[in-house]
Amino acid sequence: MASIEQRYISLSARKVNSAQGKEQAMLIVTLLYLVAVLSVPLYSPQKLIWLAAYPIIASEMEGCGFRRIFLKSLLIIPLVALIGIFNPFIDTETAFRIGNVAVNRGWVSFISILLRGLLSLQAILILVESSGIIDTINALRKLGCPSVLTTQLHLTCRYISVVMEEVIVMKRARAARGYGRKSYPLSMWGRFIGQLLIRSMQRATDIHRAMLARGFDGSLPLGTTMRWNSSAWIWLIVWTALIACLRFIDFSSLVVQFLHK
Amino acid sequence: MSHHFIKFTDVTYRYPDGTEALKGVSLTITHGERVALLGLNGSGKSTLILHTNGLLLPTSGEVNIGGIPVTKKTAPEVRRAVGMVFQNPDDMLFMPTIYDDVAFGPRNMHLPEDEVRHRVDDALNAVGLHDVADKAAFQLSGGQRRSAAIASVLSMGPDILVLDEPSANLDICARNNLINLLDSFRHTILLVTHDLDMARQLCPRSIIMHEGRVCADGLTQTLLSDTDIMRDAGFM
Numbered sequence: 001m002a003s004i005e006q007r008y009i010s011l012s013a014r015k016v017n018s019a020q021g022k023e024q025a026m027l028i029v030t031l032l033y034l035v036a037v038l039s040v041p042l043y044s045p046q047k048l049i050w051l052a053a054y055p056i057i058a059s060e061m062e063g064c065g066f067r068r069i070f071l072k073s074l075l076i077i078p079l080v081a082l083i084g085i086f087n088p089f090i091d092t093e094t095a096f097r098i099g100n101v102a103v104n105r106g107w108v109s110f111i112s113i114l115l116r117g118l119l120s121l122q123a124i125l126i127l128v129e130s131s132g133i134i135d136t137i138n139a140l141r142k143l144g145c146p147s148v149l150t151t152q153l154h155l156t157c158r159y160i161s162v163v164m165e166e167v168i169v170m171k172r173a174r175a176a177r178g179y180g181r182k183s184y185p186l187s188m189w190g191r192f193i194g195q196l197l198i199r200s201m202q203r204a205t206d207i208h209r210a211m212l213a214r215g216f217d218g219s220l221p222l223g224t225t226m227r228w229n230s231s232a233w234i235w236l237i238v239w240t241a242l243i244a245c246l247r248f249i250d251f252s253s254l255v256v257q258f259l260h261k
Numbered sequence: 262m263s264h265h266f267i268k269f270t271d272v273t274y275r276y277p278d279g280t281e282a283l284k285g286v287s288l289t290i291t292h293g294e295r296v297a298l299l300g301l302n303g304s305g306k307s308t309l310i311l312h313t314n315g316l317l318l319p320t321s322g323e324v325n326i327g328g329i330p331v332t333k334k335t336a337p338e339v340r341r342a343v344g345m346v347f348q349n350p351d352d353m354l355f356m357p358t359i360y361d362d363v364a365f366g367p368r369n370m371h372l373p374e375d376e377v378r379h380r381v382d383d384a385l386n387a388v389g390l391h392d393v394a395d396k397a398a399f400q401l402s403g404g405q406r407r408s409a410a411i412a413s414v415l416s417m418g419p420d421i422l423v424l425d426e427p428s429a430n431l432d433i434c435a436r437n438n439l440i441n442l443l444d445s446f447r448h449t450i451l452l453v454t455h456d457l458d459m460a461r462q463l464c465p466r467s468i469i470m471h472e473g474r475v476c477a478d479g480l481t482q483t484l485l486s487d488t489d490i491m492r493d494a495g496f497m
């Protein structure tokens with residue numbers, strides 16, 4: 001119960017008085033980071049480990065807490081597993097040996113895909129949690145993303161929160177009359193979902209009407225232009241430099257060399 | 262538009278599912294008047310007011326706002342003249358902050374950002390919400406959300422205000438603030454309400470609907486004390 005409401009609130013919440021332009025700086029850094037992560041060659045996952053510095057440090061700086069971000073990012077594992085699970089059986093050439101055990105290239109690429117998935121999702125979660133989904137979309141639009149796309153994104157988010165609101169109301173109504181009953185037969189769930197669809201459609205119609213009544217013509221108006229303050233610039237410059245270092249300097253072999261001396 | 266009147270001529274409306282929600286409604290509300298629209302649930306009040314800004318178009322008959330017949334083509338122009346406050350304020354507040362919600366209409370009108378700021382400040386001041394401009398809607402109380410919804414319409418500079426059950430879900434204090442607020446406006450007002458006291462306080466004239474028809478139209482004091490009319494409208 002409470003958890004749904006909290007999740008809904010965290011979807012629509014945004015930090016009040018958030019730094020102007022910071023959303024845009026974070027968006028650019030996130031995009032750079034995704035490029036950096038996804039461009040690491042498939043067979044060198046050791047390079048990805050160093051790139052984990054961004055989600056760890058940035059989440060703590062933004063007050064999201066890395067532990068929470070990490071746990072949420074585990075959601076992507078089933079999807080990633082689906083993509084990479086056959087690699088170990090297809091790509092059986094030996095990559096390296098640990099003692100007597102031969103590790104094949106398939107396992108290396110599987111780990112690589114898993115790490116990419118986790119790191120990418122973590123970066124996106126940090127962006128959305130600290131800027132708020134709506135500001136993120138606005139920042140996208142101001143960076144030149146077509147308004148057809150951003151308006152769709154915006155309305156999709158709005159629609160998701162409408163459905164969540166209806167779920168909350170219906171769960172309350174159910175809880176109030178359920179006398180502590182915990183489970184319902186499948187047929188009840190069917191009716192529940194049917195109801196939910198009808199109610200969400202009705203709400204969506206009402207919201208659309210309210211938007212039309214105030215002159216909505218298919219594209220959401222842009223807000224005030226974001227002014228970049230020093231914290232936005234610092235965020236952009238420092239992280240761009242750090243991510244470039246993490247991506248292009250081979251810290252793993254430096255460490256190995258250092259240990260050999 | 263110098264005369265902000267609302268004129269319905271023999272308007273019928275049938276929903277796509279066949280429900281006849283309006284069955285020949287004629288009425289005229291003149292410049293500067295304040296009118297309460299009363300009636301039981303399902304009597305057609307919401308359907309009627311959705312016709313005042315072209316969100317619904319009559320199946321037959323004509324709606325005219327300040328000399329402009331409401332059609333699909335004139336709807337955008339009419340919507341600038343008629344500010345509509347919907348029943349559920351949450352339907353009107355969907356931007357990240359209250360400021361952006363109130364700026365939504367003016368920005369859709371493609372006004373320069375200075376003018377937008379000016380209008381938003383004025384509207385928020387008018388409803389006493391200037392201090393919460395940067396908050397998100399869910400951080401406000403029910404009464405504040407209602408006021409924010411009203412501000413989001415005021416910022417468009419409408420001539421006519423149409424409100425659907427604005428006192429629903431408000432506590433006594435928020436309700437009294439709302440009455441004082443509406444009382445301070447000089448707009449032509451059409452107020453849908455179940456709150457008969459509010460109608461008495463704000464609106465000299467009332468229109469009562471019953472099953473898609475206007476069943477009484479006259480002075481609020483007279484209508485509300487006429488037991489025959491109140492019985493016919495289903496209030497007793």
Ligand SMILES: Nc1ncnc2c1ncn2[C@@H]1O[C@H](COP(=O)(O)OP(=O)(O)O)[C@@H](O)[C@H]1O
Binds near residue numbers: 304
């Ligand atoms: N979207 C709709 N589709 C079909 N019938 C509707 C719809 N909305 C309202 N109605 C019907 O139209 C009639 C008038 O409804 P409405 O205008 O909402 O009344 P009120 O606002 O006075 O409660 C009711 O019988 C209602 O069931």
Ligand SMILES: [Mg+2]
Binds near residue numbers: 306307308
């Ligand atoms: Mg209604």
